[in-house]
Amino acid sequence: MIELLSGIKNTSAALEAERTRLDVIAQNIANAHTTRDVDGQPYQRRVVVFENQLQNAMGAGATDGSDLPAMQVASIQRDPRPPLQVYDPGNPAADGKGMVSMPNINIHEEMADMISASRTFEANLAVVKNARSMAMQTLAIGRH
Amino acid sequence: MSPLNAIPSYSAGFTQPIAPLPNNDVSDIPSQLPSATSVGASDFSSMLGKFVSEVNTQQLNASQQVGALQSGANVPLHQAVISMEEASVSFQMMVEVRNRLLESYQEIMRMQV
Numbered sequence: 001m002i003e004l005l006s007g008i009k010n011t012s013a014a015l016e017a018e019r020t021r022l023d024v025i026a027q028n029i030a031n032a033h034t035t036r037d038v039d040g041q042p043y044q045r046r047v048v049v050f051e052n053q054l055q056n057a058m059g060a061g062a063t064d065g066s067d068l069p070a071m072q073v074a075s076i077q078r079d080p081r082p083p084l085q086v087y088d089p090g091n092p093a094a095d096g097k098g099m100v101s102m103p104n105i106n107i108h109e110e111m112a113d114m115i116s117a118s119r120t121f122e123a124n125l126a127v128v129k130n131a132r133s134m135a136m137q138t139l140a141i142g143r144h
Numbered sequence: 145m146s147p148l149n150a151i152p153s154y155s156a157g158f159t160q161p162i163a164p165l166p167n168n169d170v171s172d173i174p175s176q177l178p179s180a181t182s183v184g185a186s187d188f189s190s191m192l193g194k195f196v197s198e199v200n201t202q203q204l205n206a207s208q209q210v211g212a213l214q215s216g217a218n219v220p221l222h223q224a225v226i227s228m229e230e231a232s233v234s235f236q237m238m239v240e241v242r243n244r245l246l247e248s249y250q251e252i253m254r255m256q257v
Contacts, residue, residue: 002198004233008226015222128226135233139240 005131013070018121032105035093043103045079206231
């Protein structure tokens, strides 16, 4: 394969990972009031863990940027913080004292995460744009 | 010493006949050059053919990804757009190579004999 757009693989992987992160944030916001997850417990906030994927261990010393490891989503884990206790005796999920275990989701935190994820996505798109304009400018060398 | 002085006819003010090349055996000059007629030509044309087919592959890949995206397959949008970009840039590269080739051909055709 000819590589005209430099570093585009890594950027593509990062875009994919940020998209997954946005999906998980959307899931967290959607489940902000879910008292019964698949295991019957209140929904626990999901967190995306990124990792650096080692594409070619032998090429770790390469200097042309073609073998730089791309990042990817390692796993989607649960936030270990305890569920929020809310007094809501009318809720079917309330215990004997009228307390309901709500998901450990803070909507403000999710919004801040969403801003961060979409800005990171934008930054990676800017890298794509820049790589394209670099290639086009290079092709225009010597044109009059 | 300037390159012009190196040629005897220039330094002698065009009075002397043009001296023969230092290497008198003119017949073996083509053999000293890289054989542009047989091996070089096929090498270059096969390289060019490979390049064109590579560009074609990228175009096909891009159209396949866009088709998959439009028919509802689970293809990320950015991947389809990036492959379109790659196809477009490599096509531009091919056009540029063609322009340079034509330019040099026309330059040779304009050469005074």
